[in-house]
Each structure stands twice: as C-alpha cells, then as structure tokens.
Amino acid sequence: MSCWYSNFLPQQYQLGTQPSRATKRLQTGQSVTLDFDKNSVVTLDYGREVAGYPYFEISNVKGPVQIEVKYTEQFDGLNHVWADGPYYFTNGLSNSFRVETFNITKPGKLESYFVQGGQRWQSIKVLTKGHITLTEVGFVPTIDHINPDNLPSTFSCSNPTYNEIWKLGANAVAAACFDANSQPSTWEVTEEGAYIRGQKPGPGVHGMDWTDYTMTFSSKIIRGGTGWSVSQPISGTGLVLLLVSNLPEETTFVNTNKTLTPRNSIVVASGWGFVNQTTLDSQLVGSFPISIDIKEGIWYKISTTLLSGSQLSIDIDGATVLNISLTDYGVSALSAGGWGFGPYQDQSALVKDVTVHASNGTLLYENDMLSSSILSEYGVRQNTEALCMDGAKRDRLVWLGDFFHTSKILTSSTSRWDYVRGTLDYLLSTQLSNGLVSIAPQMGYNTSSLKEVLYSYYGLNDYQILGVLSFTGYVQRSGDLTWARGVWSSIQKQISWILGEIDSNTQLVSFGGFLGDAKGTAISAALVQALNEAAVVADALVDTKSAQSYRDTATEISKAINELLWNNELGIYVRSTSSNTSFGVVDIAFAISSGVASDERAASSLVRLADLKLTPGYKDISTTDAASADISPNTNGFLLAAAMEVNDTAIAKYLLDSLWTAMTNDEYSTGASWEYVAQDLSPGLSLFTSQSHPWGGAPTYVLTEHVAGISAATPGHKTWIVQPAILGFDLNWATASVKTQYGQLSVKWELGNKVLTVKVTAPRGTSGNLQLPSGLQIKDVQINGYQSPPGTIIPLQSGSSIVKIQLT
Template sequence: MKIHVLNAALLVYYGVEVAGYPSFKIKSVSGPVQIEVKYSEEASGLNHNFSDGPFPYAVALANTYRVETFEITKPGQIDAFLLQGGQRWQSIELITKGSVSFESVSFTASVAVVDVDDLPGSFSCDDEVLNEIWKLGARAASVSCVEPGSQKTMWEIDPKNGAFVRGMRSGITTLGAFFENYTLEFDTKVDKGGIGWTVAFPLASPAQGIQLNLVADNQPFVNANKTLMRPNSILFGYGYSFVNVTTLSSWHLDTFSVPFSVKDNKWYRVKTVLDGKRISVSIDNADVFNVSMSNYQVGSSRFQDGVIPSKGSFGFGGWQDQAGYFKNIFAYDTANKTEIYRNPLTDDSEDGVVREYGVRANYRGACLDGPKRDRLIWLGDFLHTVRVIGTSTSRFDLARDTLQTLVDWQTSSGLLPYAPPLGYDPVEASYAFARGGASYFMGQEVYGIILPDYQILGILSFTEYIRITNDLAFAKKTWSQWRSNLQYLTANIQSSTTGLLSLPGAFLGPSDGGSAINCALLQALSEMADVATAIKEKSDASAYREISKSLTLAVNHNLWNEKLGSYSTSPSDVDGMSLNSISFCITSGAATAAKAVRLLETLKSLQLHPRYKDSTASSSSDPDVKISPNTNGFLLSALLAQNTEATGITLMSLIKSLWTPMISNKETSTGASWEYVDQRGNPGLGLFTSLSHPWGGAPTYVLTRGVAGIRQADGVDGFGYKNWVISPQMGLHMGLKWAKAKVSTAFGTLEVKWQLSRGVMKVTIKAPNKTSGIFKLGSTTKMLSGGNYYSFTVKL
C-alpha cells in the first residue's frame, strides 16, 4: 500500500485488488472535521461524485455506496461498519476547515490475504507477460471466494429501538413476496440525514420496485447532495435506486415536501398505502402525497397496463451516509384491513430479523461473481471459477460450499437459482425468490429463474469440481439434486420434432434450438455420465450417454452449415455464427476433427480488437460492441483441444491481445481479470465494470493445462488426478522454451518442469504416490508409474 498527499487529500494505492472493512487511526485533530472517503477499482472513479458506484443490484452484505463520510472529533480508532467488497484505489479528502493527522489508514481484510506467488497451484514460463496473465484469474478467485462469516451482518438490532440501518440498498423481507395492494406502517427515527424504504419490491430478479426516502431537516455532512436529497422531503422513485448506474435502470420520479421539519432522534409513524393504481404516504397522520402511479412513466412497455405494479415485498435501507432506526412494522390489506404482517424488529438473534431481511452474515463460504459488484453466487459464471481454483488457490472447500448453496436453493422443479444471495436462508427464502413477486420485461411477468441455460453451466461446474477433486462423497450426497436439474433440461429436448434442446431463454445464444446451448448440454451429459459411473449410478450413466448420442445426431443434422463451415446459431438463423457455438461444439465432441478445423477457420468473421465478439449478430462496425473474456475464455479450451501449431499461434495471439490490457495500464489494472473489455482495451462497461471477475480468468487454468501440460487423464480414471497426462506440445507451438507448474490433487502435489535446449527437452515430474501418468510429446509416449519422481530427456 502506498499513500500520497495531494493538497487536502490523501490518495491510497493498494497495488492490487483488496477487500474489507476500512479503518483509520487518528493521531491528532483540530476541528471537528469531516473527511470524504472514496473507494474504487479504477483510478478515475475517484474523480466522480459516486466514485465507481453505487451498486444497488443486491444487498450483497457490502456497502451499496463507494463514498462515505466520517466526522472526526478526537484522536483514536475509526472503523467503518460496512464492507467495501473490492478496491484498488482510495482517496481521503478533508472537506471542512480544520486539520487531521493520520497515524494509519488500513483495512480489516474480509478475504484471506494470499500471495499469488505462493499459492498451492502455480505456473511460470519464459514469457513474463504470460506469467502475469496467469496471476489475473488466481487473484480474482482469491478475492471473490469468501470464508464463512467473513461478510458481516449489516443491521444492528436493538431490543428497544429496533433495527439500526445505515445507508444501503434496502434489505427486503421474504415474508412479503406475495403481497399486493397493501398498507405498510412503521416507526422510524432518523440518526443521520434520513431513512429509506421500498414497497412493491419483487424478490425475483430483475428486482426493481418503488423507492422512497425521507430526508431530514438536518444534513450532518457538508457534502450532502441537497439537490437530490432536499431536506424535509420524501423522494419517490422506481427501479434499483434514484440514480442510474449503467445497466441498473432507475427513475427519480418526484419529490414531495413534508409539511413540517423532520427532526433527528424523534420517532415518527410512517404510513404507505398501495391502493390499486395509487400510492400515498403520510407521517404522523399528516399527508405528504397521494398520487396516481399512471402519472409517472418508467417505460410504457415495462408493465402490462403501463402502470407501476403494486405487487411485491418491502424493506428498509437509505441513501449514502444516511442512518436511522425502524421498528413496529405492520402491514395489512388496503381494501379489507386484514393484517398480513407484523414484526417489532427487535429480535436480535441470528435467526430473527437479520435472517428474514437478508442482511445476516454469510453462514457458508461462497465464490461470488466479483468482490465489488454482482456479489451473488452466479450459477453459470462459476464454471471458469472452479477451474481457476483447481490450478491456483485450491480452495476446494469454498468451491464445495458454493455448490452446496446452489442445491440448497433448488426448487421442486429441479431448477437451481441462477444467482442466490448471501444473506438469506434458502429454507425460508428459496420459494419466495423463485416465484415471489414478479418484475416485468416487455409487458410480461418475469420470475426468479431466468437464464435457463445457466442450469447447463451449473452442471458443468459440479462435474468439473468432481473431476478435479474426486470428491465422490459430495457427488453421492447431492446426486439426486443434480439428476433432477439435468432432467429439467433434457425434458426440454424437442424429441418429436428437431431433437434439439429449446429453452424459454438463454445467455449463451439463441434459446430455441441454438447450437451453443445444445453443444453445452452435450458436454454436460458426457460429464454427468462419467460422474454417474464413478458413484455407480449405472442406469443414469447409460441414459445420459444415449441422450448424448441422439442429441449429437440432431445437432449435426439440423445445425451444421456446410457452406459456412460452421454450426448455425439456430435453425432460424442458419447463416449466423457464435463464439459459444464454436467453443462448446468442439469441447463437447459434437464436431468431428475435420469440422473443428473448419469451425476455427470461421473465427475471422468474429474478430475485432482486442479479440472476438460473441456472434455475427453484433455489428463489426459498432465501436460499442464489448469483448467478453468469459466467452473468449471458453474458446481457449476449444483451441487447446486441437493442439496444432496453427491453434497454438491463435491461442498465444488471443491471450496476449485480450488479457494484456488488464496488466498494462496502472490506472485500470487490479492484478485480477476483468468482466468486459472494450475495443480500445479499456474496461468494457466503464466504471461499472468489475475489474476482478473470475469468469474472465480462463488463461489461469489454460496455461497450466495446455502450456505446462498438466491435466487429468480422460474419463473416470482421471478423477482427482489418479491418472494424469503431461503434454507440453502446445507450449512448443506457442514458441516457449521452458515452463513449470504445479497443482494440488486429491492425492498430493503434482509438478512438472520442462526446458528446451538445442533440440532436446529435459523433463522433471514430481507426482503423488499411488498415481500414474503418461508423458506425451509428438510421437513420444512414456508410461510413468510406481514412483514419485521422474526425470528424462526427449529429442525433438
């Protein structure tokens, strides 16, 4: 960490991505004084009012805001209560008169502090750029995978005063998921600035609802945004927040004056009434507003009747730096006055208020989508993460916890949640999140299970974990749930017509018979058959292989376009091509060797800078098309599968082109892999971009597996590296002179080092006892067993 003094500000540079609870030790103060602290992954965020936030997508057990203000009155320790999930930069600005001297500026880490140069898994070679790129995924996984209990409870519960809630995206009760046209009453007391609450807020994502905020007369901080948060008023909005944040649409619809001065430390009774198409708010029986929601437009196509819906749960939060108490919550049907909810908010047990509102500390370890944003367990994004873990951090305990959480949230239909949150208990919340209160998309209700093809990627995450670890106990324990999940998918194969999988939606590509989702399902069927064989579920293994055979025939019959030399993206888009289709149709084995060669030749139609767009549906002349390290990462595995000189050149070019920008610019580099990249090599979604995203870390496992050449043997025999393969051919195709790597296996550490000199390769392998392997290079094959150290040379 480095600290620079700039006029009345300190600039703190952490070097790489960090996460935790900020703290400051004050040496002396002449004041009182106030400081404004900003946190950001990208340096330029410190120049913006909201830094690189806010992040109101989910509660996420972290500070919604990336700016917070502290008043300092005396020397001593100041500890921030709310977590900052990920940052590299921090600024501390004195915003009042007076002076303050810091003895230290620090973080209490919320993730295990690791040195990526000293992980259980490692990789290095004679190309220093590749060495730094390998570290990107390792660091992203290390700060995105969190220990049990490390993400602390966000509300403080007082048996007398109720819930003390700091400014945050509102925590929502699961018990209100199916409420509609209700009246909500509660007592509140402002501690700082004001308080916020939401109504008609669906648990199902995309979770957008009615936003309300009561702004007090006294604004204690000099940097308070009094234009947006006008004192003695109530803000009325819809969406995620009151301000837009890139993809998180928000509408500040109106501001209404409160007919009296709203004082600090004074209890008020707030009443919100949802009545058909109207909403009203009163305080202590004094009317503040009563309006028709049809007067406000948030996009006419969003709702069936063009009116903001009054269906969904409620919760409590606040704007940046606000804080206050809530208690005595009471809700009833507006029309017939029937009580539907009552809670004093005074139960301070772990199974009380904080559990119901989703603000309880994480009771299990979890691998999140990213440390600063989208801090959810994204089902489909975990595939890259578990592979990265297998070649770097070896935190298989956190990977297993993540998979266990997914099956804990599974619904009776077999569907897994696509993004379960951290702070809720699945026993209480799974049904509410799956079906509780719908959002709207293009006039249609959308419930919690979206992106159905993420179910496929979730299955692949499970099978990848089993393949790496040989954790057959976990496979047996959860098998019925994964079987049920796969059954949902195979039930959507149109066996009476095309024989192809069709889903109600998809991320990977077209959902109706698309080649990407069908080839991904083929890979999942094959992998599940291997796991079934390992745990002696023979009938399942046989069934999956039979389905795989018929699906392979359907894919090649219906989707192969001989003229293009590619699989069509779908039957309705025969001339379209996609990166995911190319990747999964190769790695699943749907494409023959000859077809795979032709597939890779079509990549030029997808090439932009710094590499490949997702599909031909995106215009190559559009400078705003984003490049995804996630989808390009799947392509890396497809290139490895070919293992030719041509694919080696393509592999090296792709890795260098797309991932070098992540390490080359000090202001945007976090030492971790990014979420998206634009065509100029910058963060693809601007400040909103997650600059520590394991889904972008594919080179970490590809370099270990393909360049150093360590991988498991195919099939069940390779589970846990019981049998392994060392094949450095791709490293030679990429022009390297030496490489070394190690991985943690179910039986111990497996290491390899190879070095080329004057046409001779010297190879050293250290292997766990009771394992066997094969060394393959060109026409040379060596069977290695019965020992734990092997050293030999191979003439090229």
C-alpha cells in the first residue's frame, strides 16, 4: 500500500480471520491479500480520527468477491454487527451506516458513494470464496488534513501529555469543521427520479403539522428494498417503513440480514430506525410478509395512510398489503409530521411522483422528484457554507450552544476564522423575528424554510446565551470587527430576546435549559458574562449606548445572584431559587468566569468541588448518583477555564491529569476530544460516544491562554496580556503562538536555577503587559539586558522582548 500525502492512509494493519488490533506498520508499496479460506480479515488503524470517502485500490481479484467494510472510532466496534452505528439522529450528509458491502468483480479503484464522518479503525472482510489483493486503502479527505504539530497557532510545554491534550481539541475541530461544498448530497437526481442509497430517511419541510394523510410515491428497487417515513418531524422520531424485494441471489449480498429484512415483506419501526443504538431508541413493530412478489428493477406505486396516529395501511399498486393498528403492537399514537425517503443499509432505490392527500381526498402536495430543488426540500443538499458540526461521526448538526468551546479552539489552533464566521452566519440565518436562533439546524436544508418548521429546534433557551458567548469569544480573539459589525444587529436582537426573559421580581433568568434551572446560578451568571463580553464588542464598534446598557443589566443580575443564590451556610452558589441546597459544576464555573463571585466566594465554591469529585473530573450536579455518572468534558471545560482565571492550578491540574489524560490512552484514543468519559476512563456512552467532539476540547485554548499565558486584552490582540502559569503544573517551560490580524504573537517561558526567562514576540503596532503570578518572590528584572523596576506587571512593546526575572 503506497503513501499519498493528500489522502488519509492507515498507519498499521493486522491480518487474520477476525478483527485484531493492528500492530504491523504498513510500508510504502506494500500490498495485502485477503482470502476467504485464510486471512479473510484485515484490520486497519489510521492512528487518529480521519474522515472522507473510503476507497480501495485493487490489483487482483479471483472471484467475484464480496467484502464487508466496517468503520468505528473505538476498536471494539469492529466486533459488532453494526460496528459503532447506525446513526439515525440526522442525515448529516454522510453514511448513516458504519458497515457497507461491495461486490468486487475486477481490478481497479473502488470508491464508496458515501462520506464516513469520522473513524480511527476500519476492517475489510472477504465474505465469499476467492481472494483480492489491495494495493492501497484509505479515505479521500472531506476535512482538513492537518498536522497538529504545525498549525498557525501552537502550544507545547515540558509535559508531553499536556502537548497531546492540547492536540485533542485541534484534531476535533479539524474533523468536525469543513469547507463549503465539501459534503456532497447523499441523493442523486436522475431522469428517472431521485436515486437514493441506504440512509436515514430525509424528511421534507412540508407537512410538519399534518396528520391523517395518505402519502403515495412510485419506487423502483435497485437493490434490496426501498424505505420511507411518515409522521416524521425534521427533528425527532416518527414511523419508519421498508419494502423488501424478493432478494434475488444475483444482487443480494451474502451478509444481508434476512431476519430483520425478510424477502417480500414490509418492515415497520417506530423511533429512530430499525435497530437501537444506545440513546437512539427504536421499537421494531415487526416484519410483515406480503403476498406480492416484489421484483427489483420494476416500478411499484406505494401508498401509506396513517390515521389517528395509529391506524396504518399500505397499498401497493392499489392492493392493500398491510392494515394494522400500531397500538396493538405497543406503539403510542404518533404526532404530526411529514414524510421522507431512505432505504436500509446496502439497499438502493429510485423514488418519483410523490403525492399527499388529506383524508377527505384533497391534494396537499405533489412532486415528480425530477428537479434538483428536492435536495434542499428533503435536507440533502450539498453544504453551501463552511461549517462546524457538533461531532465528526455523530450529531452532525450545527449546535448553537456547543459552539462555545469550538470557536475558541479554532482561534487557538487551526486559526480557521472562516469556520467560525460560516457557522455563526448559518446559525443567524435561522433567526426568527423575535430574535431566537435555531439551536441545532441541520445541513442540507434551505434555512429560510427551516424557520417555518423547526419549532422544536428553538428549545434549550440557554443555548441563546452560549451562542452570544461564541460570538463575543470569537470577536475578542480575532478582532474581526468588519464581520462583527455586519451581524451586530442580529446579535443585539438575540440579546434583546434573552433580556425579555429576565424575571422582573428576582432579576434572574426565568428559563431553564442545558446549563441548569430557571432562576438559577449557571444560566443567570452565563448571561452576566455574555452581557459584559457583548459590552466589550459594543465598545469596539463604538456603540457606547449598548455597551453601557449591557453593563448596567449585568450588574443588576450579578447583584441578584449574590443576594438570592449564595448559600452562606454551604459556602456555595446553589442551582436555583427552587433548589437551594444542590449545586453543580456549571454553577461554580460561570459564577467565577462571569465575575459574579468575589475572590472569597470563588475560593469557597471551589472548595465544595470536593463533593463532586470522581475518578476523572467532576460529576455535573451534587444530587447525581456518583455510581452511574458519566463525566462531561464540556461542563468540566467551563470549570477548567474558570479555575485558571482565579489561578487555582490544583483543580486545573487534576482535570488535565485525570479527565483529559484519559483521552490520550491509545486503547481508545482518536487523537481528538471526547463527548463523555466513563469512570473507568473509557468513552462514556459506549460505542455511541462521539470521540471527536469539540465541546470536549477546552484545554486547547486554556493551555494557550493560561499556561503559556497569551490572551487578548482588547479585540484582536491589539493590546494583549501574557500571564503564564509558572507555578502549579510542575513545568520547566511552555511556549505558544497565536495568529492575530496583526501577525504572530508568541511567548516562551523557562524556569530554572531561580531564573525565570520570558520571551515575547509581538506584532508591529501592538503592546501589552507581562503579568507574573503573585506567588513569585522577585529579586531583579531585566528587559533585553536593561534593568527594570521589579514588579509583577511589566509593560512590553511590539517586537522581541526577553525578560529575565531573578527569583529569591
């Protein structure tokens, strides 16, 4: 297998009769032969998270030979029939399945039609008699092919583990963010209709509030079956249906699951799909044999009627083949929703001539499915914007609140400011007239149509606050004021909606959400932080009226938090006015990072973290059962930054040494940050866990901004602060560089023999201060060889400055 630098190639391999951890390094030009009778499986290890189109260079075939290919982030996924999938949460412009089968008939290059969103491991298994010789296997990238050791913004230090931890966030954003037009449509529009290969049914934007209708379409099965859904919201679950062909031997793969999808049957499921995947619960209603011999390559007219959310009937070419009550099978009545199309794994079909009639016969919808406009309508249009997903393989949605960490990681590593702008522009394009922004819009739709149907995607109201913080955090670090000015009115409208939700009696935020309870510490303090940061942006945009208004409101909310939510007896900020003895990680974190907590109250709150401490990191809430808790790098990331802001290096060090070090263990590592971590240091949601999830990558910016010590005092680092964490991490040196609009700003500090040396290289036209920890006992200070008054704050200018501090 040869090396081609622009593709993702496996680093190691292992041959055998079952998946086994790859230990043999692939050499340039090496080929691998798989044989049904001997060495039928090759396991490939890419070393870290990769994504793109799977391809296979085949030099020799004795067959034809069918091969089964599996993809997974964790090695153990290769031992499961569905690998670490399927992922029916969203179409995501990628393969919904983590297993696909190919029939190899001749040498040459074979490329999968679908993108695989993210994986480290891959296995290829020969299923039928014969053999094939592979000369190259890999992925054509659909993401940036980065070298984490050579990025525009960098960090390294004397602790190699911390260097790997810093890379976790950089690799996560590289895998979860991508360029415009890099994720092609998963449908193919042809002269015969929409050619749809096996995937999550893509629900259209019409009929989201419709019930009691008949949806009719024509379909020609190419392989295996044709699939569709009804009563299907764009976000959520509905009724998923599958018509299975007579499964002729010449087109049917030998690994086809004929128990789940028996020939000449209709398979019905309620929920996300036909099989469960951890939190994506599905209820298989059953496989119902039909009397018609369903042939491949023949057009059939299929009508589906669902009445009262329960009475399901299906006609094929006018003959009723299924008529059941879903309640007889334990399925609760389904709510309103539209329809979509998508066959099952390894299946493919053509779809055309879709109509929908009301129960009284009125025609509600008609589409011949011959125009490319259907791609946007059914949410499978190629991405037209540079975007960041919540995760590489799963949750391939643009989550508003989760972007809080992502935007900061980007500015501290890959410096892809266009990804931040593209994502925030996409989110703001969903803004309603009242100011609300969709919290998780899907790729593939026209966002103007999403506004009309995605009511459920405007929940989790605290994500509006985190969205504002994503904006302010980006502007502070980038200084991208031209872009900020263009979206400022939209951000202000969003802030106005949030301010309208402040309870007039308590001056606390009236809604609850992901972060915590209504009238609680976390959400109200997060708003204080958002308002104060928005005021800084307003200052930069010379909007002095807004700046003062935001600061005044932040002061009022801060006062209310301290008066109503501080429990003096417990020495902690509590969850809410209605839960005045429990507390959590985010309550502590945002009370500190927002500036709501005084130094004394911050210190007291951090002491109470002992009540939340687990083997790695901290559980979210004091009332959570410790025995069953998974640890969230997202919420612990808020805490990591807050602890460093008050120089509590002991807590920060514990988090780095336990929670984030677990992600570098090669048994599970993808080189990227995870969604959750279990207490045994494995991924926290088993195979479902997203192991390339930027919301878990906070150390990437925290190490840069607090351990190396580079931060922006004013937007864009026009003025900056270098405040390195010299003490508390057992480090001898640390260095970082950040790309700014003025050029590279870099710092390196070294400590030895009672001498601290700090070298700062700053772009022309900028200036800042070197701020030293108060715990240092300073005897003498020299700047570029010249004596300077000793002190903990040392003014510096642009250019290169070498500061030597003699310690007592």
